[in-house]
Amino acid sequence: MKKVVALFVLIAITMGMMVGCNNKQNGKEKQIEKAIEDVVSDKGKVDIDENKFSVKDEDGDEATFGQTTWPSGKAADLIPKCESGKVIGVVNSVDACVVTLEGVSEREYEAYVNVVKNAGYTTESGEINVASAKTYYGIKGQTTICVVYTVKGSYMAITLDSEK
Secondary structure (H helix, E strand, C coil), rough: HHHHHHHHHHHHHHHHHHHHHHHCCCHHHHHHHHHHHHHHCCCCCEEEEEEEEECCCCCCCCCEEECCCCCCHHHHHCCCCCCCEEEEEECCCCCCEEEEEEEECCCCCCCCHHHCCCCCCCCEEEEEECEEEEEEEEEEEEEEEEEEEECCCCCEEHHHHHCC
């Protein structure tokens, strides 16, 4: 899975090129998939589907990048759903998930932090607030969640790491 995460930047750039060019499942897309698979390993598998893609490593661990709806399955099931904002990016795997939203107000961020706390993410928890951003983090069992809100852009990122 470490290879999958390490390839995130390469894959994100590739997806950016594909989205920008509005490529559909064509020869160029297949070439990109093959190039990424070669980097992952001989047993790795990449699947590109319009605005999202999945990478599976030789151990069968899979991460999905780029979807724009609230994720389900894998580590995403451990994150309380946020009803505010618009999902603009997701990275989801068995043991980690990142959801990025835009259009979230400061009040909505604070309400979501309360949802996270009520879901039990309160062990070793804390908050960091500066002029441009607010952060809440907490642990529940073997799972850590971090919610970061940027004041200026009204963006919120929810990061979860689970050691199942």
